[in-house]
Amino acid sequence: MAGGPPFSLGVETHDGLAAVVRAIRAEEDGKQLRKELAQNMRDALKPGAQQAKNSIMGMVSLHGATPALRTSIARKIRPEVKLGGRWSGARVKAFKTKNIRGFANAPKRTNRASGWRHPVYGNREVWAHQRGKLEWFDRAFRGREGLYKQAVEQAMEDMARRIASRAR
Known part of the structure; x- marks a missing residue:
């Protein structure tokens, strides 16, 4: 394809994302374009x-314990974008909650159907089994996966078109 873009505009795959990132690196203001792509994603x-x-x-929270577990988990949920390296892509991630009542894996454990175990008031002799809100993280995205995937792909397509228009 003579005079066309230097890469495929079909960026819905990992290869497409890699092609866009390579094209961005070749641009003079590639660093700024890369930041914009990551922000848009x-x-x-x-x-x-x-x-x-x-x-x-x-x-549901039955106790008024501090620091508040739900608030601590909510603070650690954010979109993550990586453009290069062993893993490239975009996702929403619930990061570990270090230093929150000794419960570093709180997002993971509260999302599990089987729940989690913990000592009662720090007494390692007595353990309790607790269940959170069943699959709270998974249910937040159920039925909407395609919508978010399409929005990320649109951000990638927009950047690809922007770079391709420069090449002409």
């Missing part, structure tokens, strides 16, 4: 992250 996922935060905040 994060913006596309922000509604999903907010939905997940709302879901964990809806979990």
Whole structure:
């Protein structure tokens, strides 16, 4: 294809994302373009992250313990974008909650159907089994996966078109 873009505009695959990133690197202002692409992809996922935060905040809290577990988990939910390296892509991630009542894997454990175990008031002799809001993170995205995937792909397509228009 003579005079066409230097890469395929079909960026719905990992290869497409890699092609866009390579094209961005070749541009003079590639660093700025890369930042813009990452920001646009994060913006596309922000509604999903907010939905997940709302879901964990809806979990029942029986005790007024501090620091608040639900709030701590909600603070650690955010969109993540990586453009290069061993993993490239965009996702919403619930990061570990270090230093929150010794419960580093709180997002993972509260999302599990089987729940989690913990010592009662720090007494390692007595353990309790607790269940959170069943699959709060997974349910926040159920039925909307295609919408977020399409929004991220649109951000990638827009950047690909922008770079391709420069090549002409």
